Amino acid sequence: MRKTISTKHALALMAMAIWSCGRGSTPGREAKNGSAPVTSAAASGIGAPADGTWPMQAGDYANTRYSPLSQINTSNATQLQMAWSFSTGYTHGHEGAPLVVGTTMYIVTPFPNVAYALDLTKSQPTLKWKFEPHPDPIAIGKACCDIVNRGWALADGKLIYNLLDDHTIAVDAASGKEVWRTEMAKVSDGPTMTMAPFVVNGKVFVGNSGGEMGVQGWLAALDVGSGKELWRAYSTGPDSMVKIGANYRPFYSWLRGDNVAAKSWPGDTWKHGAGAVWGWISYDPNLNLIYYGTSNPGPWNQDQRQGDNLFTSSVLARDPNSGDLHWAYSFTPHDQWDYDGVNEDILVDLPINGQTRKVLVHFNRNGFAYTIDRATGQVLVAQPFGYENWASRIDLTTGRPVVNPSMTTHPNEWTFNVCPPDIGVKDQQPAAYSPRTHLFYVPTQHMCMDYRAEPVSYIAGTPYWNTNVKRHPAPGGYRGELISWDAATGKKVWGITDQLPVYSGVLATAGDVVFYGTVEGFFRAVDARSGKLLWEQKLGSGIIGAPMSYLDASGKQYVAILAGVGGAAGVAADLPGYPAEGGTLYAFALPPIPGHNPNDSAAAAQSATGARAHTKP
Amino acid sequence: MRSTMMPRPILMLTFLACACNEGKRRSAGTEAAAELPPAMVLAEVPLGDIAGPKEDILRGEIHNPYEGDKAAVTEGESYFHRMNCVACHGYGARGGMGPNLRDQAWRYGGTPVEIYKSIYEGRPKGMPAWGAMLPPETIWKLVAYINSLGGATAPGEVLADVEGWASQSPKGRRNDDH
Numbered sequence: 001m002r003k004t005i006s007t008k009h010a011l012a013l014m015a016m017a018i019w020s021c022g023r024g025s026t027p028g029r030e031a032k033n034g035s036a037p038v039t040s041a042a043a044s045g046i047g048a049p050a051d052g053t054w055p056m057q058a059g060d061y062a063n064t065r066y067s068p069l070s071q072i073n074t075s076n077a078t079q080l081q082m083a084w085s086f087s088t089g090y091t092h093g094h095e096g097a098p099l100v101v102g103t104t105m106y107i108v109t110p111f112p113n114v115a116y117a118l119d120l121t122k123s124q125p126t127l128k129w130k131f132e133p134h135p136d137p138i139a140i141g142k143a144c145c146d147i148v149n150r151g152w153a154l155a156d157g158k159l160i161y162n163l164l165d166d167h168t169i170a171v172d173a174a175s176g177k178e179v180w181r182t183e184m185a186k187v188s189d190g191p192t193m194t195m196a197p198f199v200v201n202g203k204v205f206v207g208n209s210g211g212e213m214g215v216q217g218w219l220a221a222l223d224v225g226s227g228k229e230l231w232r233a234y235s236t237g238p239d240s241m242v243k244i245g246a247n248y249r250p251f252y253s254w255l256r257g258d259n260v261a262a263k264s265w266p267g268d269t270w271k272h273g274a275g276a277v278w279g280w281i282s283y284d285p286n287l288n289l290i291y292y293g294t295s296n297p298g299p300w301n302q303d304q305r306q307g308d309n310l311f312t313s314s315v316l317a318r319d320p321n322s323g324d325l326h327w328a329y330s331f332t333p334h335d336q337w338d339y340d341g342v343n344e345d346i347l348v349d350l351p352i353n354g355q356t357r358k359v360l361v362h363f364n365r366n367g368f369a370y371t372i373d374r375a376t377g378q379v380l381v382a383q384p385f386g387y388e389n390w391a392s393r394i395d396l397t398t399g400r401p402v403v404n405p406s407m408t409t410h411p412n413e414w415t416f417n418v419c420p421p422d423i424g425v426k427d428q429q430p431a432a433y434s435p436r437t438h439l440f441y442v443p444t445q446h447m448c449m450d451y452r453a454e455p456v457s458y459i460a461g462t463p464y465w466n467t468n469v470k471r472h473p474a475p476g477g478y479r480g481e482l483i484s485w486d487a488a489t490g491k492k493v494w495g496i497t498d499q500l501p502v503y504s505g506v507l508a509t510a511g512d513v514v515f516y517g518t519v520e521g522f523f524r525a526v527d528a529r530s531g532k533l534l535w536e537q538k539l540g541s542g543i544i545g546a547p548m549s550y551l552d553a554s555g556k557q558y559v560a561i562l563a564g565v566g567g568a569a570g571v572a573a574d575l576p577g578y579p580a581e582g583g584t585l586y587a588f589a590l591p592p593i594p595g596h597n598p599n600d601s602a603a604a605a606q607s608a609t610g611a612r613a614h615t616k617p
Numbered sequence: 618m619r620s621t622m623m624p625r626p627i628l629m630l631t632f633l634a635c636a637c638n639e640g641k642r643r644s645a646g647t648e649a650a651a652e653l654p655p656a657m658v659l660a661e662v663p664l665g666d667i668a669g670p671k672e673d674i675l676r677g678e679i680h681n682p683y684e685g686d687k688a689a690v691t692e693g694e695s696y697f698h699r700m701n702c703v704a705c706h707g708y709g710a711r712g713g714m715g716p717n718l719r720d721q722a723w724r725y726g727g728t729p730v731e732i733y734k735s736i737y738e739g740r741p742k743g744m745p746a747w748g749a750m751l752p753p754e755t756i757w758k759l760v761a762y763i764n765s766l767g768g769a770t771a772p773g774e775v776l777a778d779v780e781g782w783a784s785q786s787p788k789g790r791r792n793d794d795h
Contacts, residue, residue, distance in 0.1 A: 141705065141715055141743010454698060461745045463704030
């Protein structure tokens with residue numbers, strides 16, 4: 001292990017350090033045959049650890065979802081076969097990526113948020129433990145967009161995740177016993193928790209959902225050991241609540257001023273103005289900043305909240321120790337179409353106009369892909385990465401969108417053909433980045449909407465929403481596309497269209513293979529450079545989770561995906577091809593696969609299925 | 618089950634009685650208010666076939682005082698929007714975060730008085746208890762609106778569509794693709 005994790009692998013070491021802290025011995029495995037080649041990417045903190053673990057949702061702090069493993073590559077991916085599977089026993093949308101540390105895989109289901117640990121030392125992995133937290137069912141009726149869980153974290157020997165009923169919970173990773181449970185909000189008032197906790201230096205960061213429930217959005221830091229809350233920073237309100245102090249230096253002037261996150265709202269409407277924190281968090285250890293986005297403002301009827309509505313539909317950069325805000329930027333000031341800003345912020349260094357810049361790349365619901373200087377918050381590149389018509393461009397001198405006046409919405413009036421719709425050109429389903437191709441791989445929607453918001457009163461525990469939305473395909477007739485994107489120039493390279501929205505996460509690997517899934521249920525391997533479809537396998541349900549890759553104890557590479565349709569992909573529930581629900585974890589590998597006996601009839605059937613799959617495209 | 622449920626209707630009676638008086642004062646002059654069924658009778662109506670006893674006790678005997686009143690249906694629809702019911706149950710009450718109210722599947726019973734009780738008492742998967750916030754007339758008008766959508770069942774009619782109610786669950790933001 002020491003050999004595979006060289007001193008250059010700062011990130012891998014950090015991940016392992018977090019994991020082993022307080023545990024006496026370091027889990028993990030001995031060096032394996034066929035271990036992954038060291039890539040130059042690992043040195044810059046990009047990608048999952050080279051030892052074949054996958055210790056956090058995106059593989060790394062930078063949120064690249066890049067695996068340095070390359071046994072599966074463009075020349076052999078056509079031979080992939082299903083190696084093993086595991087039913088979660090639950091329906092509803094299964095989001096998130098399985099985590100692997102040591103010889104154990106961890107997954108968590110949608111409500112009722114059951115956790116499973118699977119023993120990977122067996123050729124056909126078996127259940128190590130199951131943990132049932134029994135969250136309050138009242139949460140079911142407070143969640144806007146299915147009862148999903150977006151991911152879980154491993155730190156300090158604990159599996160840490162959020163329950164839909166507003167508790168953050170830590171479970172002993174070895175025994176499956178509850179260690180602590182902290183109530184973060186009152187679910188009866190409307191908020192829920194669905195986001196993936198993110199751990200930096202002994203602190204776990206969690207935020208609330210409920211952009212349609214009149215919440216006031218927040219991010220909180222808890223002590224990993226005890227679950228005690230250390231600080232909480234709101235997205236809206238006076239400087240003291242937003243944690244704005246001397247360190248706050250936003251790039252653009254309209255983001256400055258005393259109590260700007262309260263004064264950009266009429267009266268005290270910021271109290272129910274949302275800016276919920278239900279997406280992803282990333283971390284730059286050198287700048288020591290965490291980055292995350294905030295939801296749409298509430299209510300959807302813009303007439304009730306004149307002003308920029310800061311900091312909703314925004315990205316915020318905070319000091320992880322104090323919570324102090326360093327900079328912020330609103331992608332969609334005074335959003336009136338539900339263009340949340342919660343999508344992942346991918347931290348990479350890119351050459352821009354001949355100069356290497358430390359940037360944050362963000363594919364927003366509003367249809368623009370932003371390349372932002374992550375030290376200052378300056379927007380360097382902002383170009384549409386899909387079909388949109390609400391803004392003609394982003395003005396790089398002011399950082400503000402130039403809004404198409406005909407797309408302005410008014411209470412009790414229909415605004416027709418706004419593109420994208422509320423779920424955006426891309427929702428929370430995370431993109432991937434490959435340091436080998438320098439491209440981003442982005443799952444997208446290709447849709448428009450008719451929109452009619454009603455004036456609405458805040459009633460605790462009920463939606464603060466009342467908006468009728470009719471969604472339809474954008475021109476071209478298809479509803480989804482996986483694209484590859486050059487963030488230095490703001491240009492699309494290639495795309496693969498689909499009849500239904502593409503709502504799964506993406507994985508890029510050092511084998512130059514990109515993995516993703518479709519709502520219909522096809523799990524795919526694509527050539528990262530050409531976009532050529534190499535292999536696909538229809539799974540039992542649709543895919544809205546995120547693929548990851550790991551090495552087993554013998555050093556063999558697997559790609560795993562948690563399938564189970566639902567979530568916001570439910571907007572397609574009435575369309576042809578939308579499959580039945582049901583959560584199953586699938587792992588794929590190249591033959592020969594341990595535990596598969598070629599003389600065995602089951603294995604023969606498996607091989608026949610594989611043969612059919614790779615003649616398809 | 619019965620013993621654990623006993624205290625709740627008693628507690629509820631107090632609220633209902635208060636709410637009734639409150640409602641009468643607010644709607645002084647409307648004849649319908651005078652015809653509201655006695656609180657005691659309402660409280661004893663059991664839950665639907667899934668959640669409560671199977672016997673058809675009393676439910677056939679309680680009618681919506683606004684039955685057949687078109688103005689009440691219109692008013693009920695207005696409350697359906699103003700009280701934010703629409704955001705959970707969907708435009709046209711076709712479902713969303715909360716169940717579809719137009720189909721024949723009723724987890725807690727689909728007769729007018731059972732729907733009244735679900736609104737009044739709230740239900741465990743997120744339905745707030747509106748009895749503390751709305752007078753009985755308003756709740757009956759909401760029932761009249763829901764009834765007008767065609768899914769509710771007639772008093773005395775017993776439905777046990779287990780498959781139907783099992784599938785009544787949040788489906789994400791429903792699609793109106795066309």
